Amino acid sequence: MKITKPLNLALLAVAGLTFACGGGEKSTETTAETAAPAAAPAQEVSLEDKYKDNPIYIKGIEKVKGSDCTSCHMVDRKIVGPSYAEVAAKYESTEENITMLAQKVIAGGVGVWGEVPMPAHPGLSEEDAKDMVAYVLLLKK
Ligand code: HEC
Structure with missing residues (x-):
């Protein structure tokens, strides 16, 4: 208990940090990714x-x-x-x-x-x- 509790907090902090940065980057990535397939049907072969x-x-x-x-x-x-x-x-x-x-x-x-x-x-x-x-x-x- 005495050990796991601060460890959990530390993990949470780390998770929070990675979420903050990683999350931000990821959302721009996914919009770029989703934009590409969405445009594809419009350029379907005539x-x-x-x-x-x-x-x-x-x-x-x-x-x-x-x-x-x-x-x-x-x-x-x-x-x-x-x-x-x-x-x-x-x-x-x-x-x-x-x-x-x-x-x-x-x-x-x-x-x-x-x-x-x-x-x-x-x-x-x-x-x-x-x-x-x-x-x-x-x-x-
Ligand atoms: C002045 C306009 C006009 C021109 C020129 C014309 N069409 Fe049409 N065509 C129509 C219209 C309007 C219809 C719909 C007739 C109807 O509702 O029965 C039609 C219908 C058709 C259909 C479907 C017929 C049906 O019964 O479903 C075909 C196939 C077709 N045209 C081919 C041609 C081809 C091949 C040419 C050239 C040689 C041509 N058309 C030139 C106006 C035109």
Whole structure:
């Protein structure tokens, strides 16, 4: 008892001191650490980067850029029409869906995403429209 009591006090004092300095340093360290992973999801790989080597992507984006699609559609933000990422989330990339959506791009249509119509693209061949749609349906998040 006689020995342990002052020892405990000494230990407490030491612990207090190390806590005071060590603790202070540590909190700045942890904020720096937590800031890094928190910022990471914001810089997640863009859909463009994720698929840029995929042949469906390469063929499709070329045709989409050669047409007027980009004036109404963006990859991950809705403008006049739904974003490609939204369209890809709604439809599975099956032959059936690609054909159906290619027909819609050629004929135009309205009512699936809202009241704004997509104009017809009568000059597009079915093959080109399918390549474009296959590219769009690739762009899942
Ligand atoms: C003038 C604006 C405009 C242009 C140009 C345009 N779109 Fe659209 N697109 C829309 C709108 C609006 C919708 C939503 C239509 C709806 O709600 O049914 C849409 C819908 C779509 C859909 C989803 C259809 C569905 O039924 O879910 C696809 C796929 C698509 N567009 C692809 C294309 C491609 C490929 C091109 C270029 C050849 C293109 N769009 C050009 C406005 C446009």
